[in-house]
Amino acid sequence: MQMPEDPAMLCSIVNMKLRDGYASPEALCDDMEWDCAALKQSLAAAGYAYDASVNRFV
Numbered sequence: 001m002q003m004p005e006d007p008a009m010l011c012s013i014v015n016m017k018l019r020d021g022y023a024s025p026e027a028l029c030d031d032m033e034w035d036c037a038a039l040k041q042s043l044a045a046a047g048y049a050y051d052a053s054v055n056r057f058v
Helices: 007-021 025-032 036-045
Strands: none
Touching: 007 025, 007 036, 025 036
């Protein structure tokens, strides 16, 4: 699956996948073959930051 370009859609998909089966963004990116730095940068540019205590981007 290609990483969505729309930040809101990307955040929604990533958070759903983190909730349903991944312990971290790194594990998700490894499985999806995504560049984790690019994922975090894209979400950060839209105002989202990863919160490890809830395992999601907020």
